Amino acid sequence: MSSLPPESGRIAVRAFGGPTALFTYGGLRFLTDPTFDGPGDHGGPGRPVLTKTTPSTVDPATLGAIDVVLLSHDEHADNLDTSGRALLGEVPLTLTTPDAAGRLGGRLGDAVRGLADGESVRLDRPDGGAVTVTGVSAVHGPGERAEVEPLTGQVVGFVLTGDGLPTVYVSGDNASLDAVRDIAGRFAPIDTALIFAGAPRFPVLFGNRPLVLDSAEAAEAARVLDARRVVPVHYDGWAHFTEGRDDLERAFTAAGLADRLEWARESPGD
Numbered sequence: 001m002s003s004l005p006p007e008s009g010r011i012a013v014r015a016f017g018g019p020t021a022l023f024t025y026g027g028l029r030f031l032t033d034p035t036f037d038g039p040g041d042h043g044g045p046g047r048p049v050l051t052k053t054t055p056s057t058v059d060p061a062t063l064g065a066i067d068v069v070l071l072s073h074d075e076h077a078d079n080l081d082t083s084g085r086a087l088l089g090e091v092p093l094t095l096t097t098p099d100a101a102g103r104l105g106g107r108l109g110d111a112v113r114g115l116a117d118g119e120s121v122r123l124d125r126p127d128g129g130a131v132t133v134t135g136v137s138a139v140h141g142p143g144e145r146a147e148v149e150p151l152t153g154q155v156v157g158f159v160l161t162g163d164g165l166p167t168v169y170v171s172g173d174n175a176s177l178d179a180v181r182d183i184a185g186r187f188a189p190i191d192t193a194l195i196f197a198g199a200p201r202f203p204v205l206f207g208n209r210p211l212v213l214d215s216a217e218a219a220e221a222a223r224v225l226d227a228r229r230v231v232p233v234h235y236d237g238w239a240h241f242t243e244g245r246d247d248l249e250r251a252f253t254a255a256g257l258a259d260r261l262e263w264a265r266e267s268p269g270d
Contacts, residue, residue, distance in 0.1 A: 010166065010191070010192065010229070011023050011024065011025055011166065011168065011192055012024070012265070013192070013194065013231045013264040013265070014058075014264055014265055015057075015231070015233055015263075015264030015265075016036070016056045016057045016058045017035070017054060017055070017056050017057055017236060017237040018033070018035045018052075018056075018078055018079075018233070018234060018236065018237045018238060019032055019033035019035065019072070019078065019079055019173075019196055019233050019234040020032060020033055020034055020035050020036070020056065020084075020233070021194060021231070021233050021264055022063065022066075023168075023194075025131060025160055025162075025165065025168060026123075026125045026127075026129065026130075026131040026160075026162045026165055027125050027126040027127055028067040028068060028123060028125065028126070028131055029064070029065065029066050029067045029068075030066075030067065030068050030069075030070055030160075031063070031066045031068070031069050031070070031087075031091075032069075032070045032071075032072070032170055032194065032233065033070070033071055033072055033079040033080060033084070033172075033234075034060070034069060034071075034080060034081075034083070034084030034087050034088070035052075035056065035077070035078060035079065035080065035081045035083070035084050036056045036058070036059070036060045036081065036083035036084060036087070037052065037056075037077075037081040037082055037083050037084075038052070038055050038056075039052045039053055039054060039055055040052060042077035042078075042081055042082075043077050048076065048077075049077075050076065050077045050078050050238060050239070050240060051238065051239040051240070052077075052078070052081075052237060052238055052239075053237055053238060053239055054236065054237045056237075060083060060084075060087050066087070066090075066091045067091070067092060067093070067123075068091070068092070068093045068094070068095060068123065068133070069087070069088060069091050069093070069094040069095070069096075070095055070096075070133070070158050070170050071088075071094050071095065071096035071100060072096070072097075072138065072155050072156055072157065072170075072171075072172025072173050072196070073096065073097055073099075073100055073140070073153055073154060073155045073156070073172070073173065074096060074097075074100040074103060074104060075100070075152075075153040076153070076173075078200075078234075078237075078238045078240075079173065088104065088108060088111075088112070089107065089108065089111075091111065092111060093111055093112075093113065093123075094108060094111060094112045094113070095112075095113055095114075095115055095121065095133055095135070095158065096112065096113075096114055096115070096156065097114055097115070097153075097154040097155060097156045098114030098115070098116055098154070099114070099153070099154040100112075100114065100154070101113055101114030102114070114156075115133070115134070115135025115156055115158075116135055117135055117136060117137045117156070118134065118135065118136070119134070119135050120132050120133065120134040120135070121133050125162070129162060129163055129164075130162060130163075131160060131161070131162045131165070132160070132161050132162060133158055133159070133160055134158065134159045134160075134161070135156045135157070135158060136156070136157040136158065136159050136169075136179070136182075136183045136187075137156075137157065137174075137176070137179040137182055137183065138155040138156055138157040138171065138172040138173060138174035138176070138179060139155070139174055139175055139176035139179055140152040140153060140155045140173045140174070140175065140211055140212070141175050141205065141206050141209075141211045142175055142206050142209045142210065142211075143206065145176075148175075148206075151205060151206075152173075152205070152211060155172050155173050155174065156172055157169065157170060157171045157172040157174055157179075157183070158170040158172070159183065159186075159187050159190075161187075166191030166192060167187055167189070167190050167191050167192075168190070168191065168192045168193075168194070169183065169187065169190045169192070169193045169194065169195075169225065169227070170194045171193070171194065171195045171196045171213075171221070172196060173196055173211065173212045173234070174196065174212065174213065175210055175211055175212050175213055175217075177213075177217060177220060177221060177224065180220075180221045180224050180225060181224055183225070184224045184225045184226065187225075188224075188225050188226045189225070189226035189227070189228065190225040190226065190227040190228070191227075191228050191229070192227070192228070192229055192230075192231060193221070193222060193225055193227040193229070193230045193231070194231050194232075194233055195213065195218050195221055195222070195230050195231070195232055195233070196212050196213065196232075196233055196234035197212065197213050197214070197215060197218040197232045197233075197234055197235045197243065197248060198212055198234050198235035198236070198238075198241035198242070198243055198244070199212065199213070199214035199215065199241065199242045199243040199247075200212050200238070200240045200241050200242065201240060201242050202240060210242070212234060214243055214247075214251075215243045215247040215248045215250070215251035215252075216251045216254075216255070218230070218232065218248060218251065218252075219248075219251045219252045219254070219255040219257055220255070222252070222255075222257050222260050222261075223255065223257060227260060228260065229260050229261075229262045230252075230257075230260050230261055230262065231262050231263070231264050232245075232248050232261070232263070233264065235247075235248060245263070248261065249261065
């Protein structure tokens, strides 16, 4: 395995169900795909109705100040729900897809920015340094992006880098290992990979194939990225997720990567 940052450089990740996780990086607090609504059917006009099965493990009012939301996309309730949309209005910056930035910009103005693949934004750190967030490819379903996006929408992943900081990858709703290989070619080795998994499926879409990585593919993504550790998210709390924690543990064990798998904590604190 390639040289990686020391153990002392690892970041703590808190997960709250579905794709929603909080971590501090370079002194800035990042929140992924905010979803805090209660169980039940969720969706809006022109959006699919998705069924949430378990509540979030946190009240968003208790999270404290969030510096940046990393929003993989805005079109599905399991990535951005009503409570999450309300929270965006309180956050200084939301990074998302160009399409989502266009939809959200009327309400959020300059507080939302879209990142195309390979486009970066530099964020000032409290200590005077900087964090660079780069948008990276994500395809929300099996197949080529041009075939998938008309059905499931535009999605973006993120890579975070900074002087003296470990490299962090947030996959977003990605089902493409080719996209992961492209990201690895530029950024590997990855210190911490927050990989969206769960193998969500709908019989009416793509022949019931997963819209996001299944567990075996998540393990393969970890290998391709040369990731020191993988923190899975987006595998629990919704009826259309078909693979959970046990499936991920079996897949990583079968791939000889069980030592890379780490579960986010849900206790208070950074």
